[in-house]
Amino acid sequence: MSHTIADKEKLLVRVRKIKGQLGAIEKALEGEKECFKVLQQISATRGAMNALMNQVIEGHIKEHLGNHVSPAQRDEEIIKLITLLKTYVK
Incomplete structure (x- = not known):
């Protein structure tokens, strides 16, 4: 079972909070409102998005890069994850 399915409720709670922040x-x-208040809200939302991303990445690493994965699958997943992280940290 995919980690996003197993953690579905926790992830949806985070997404709903982010929707509220947006x-x-x-x-x-x-x-x-004054720009400082807007900036605070943007910062909080960004933090929430980062927390969501971190939670999904952690689950992804555990599920797709663990000892139960073949070396070929692991290499493929590493390349995909590196590509994703490069776009994320831009």
Whole structure:
């Protein structure tokens, strides 16, 4: 079973919180809040996205790079993960 399926509820809770944070950013902009408040909301949302990414990456590493994976599969997964991380940290 995929780790995203096993952790589905925890991941969905994180996503719903992020949606709420994005809504708060939208509301702050619509309400013409001061830029510092908007920046705080953006920062909090970014932190939440990073936490979500970290949780999924951790599960991915455990599931796809563990000892139960063949060396060929591991090499393929490593290349895919490196490619993903390069786009993520841009």
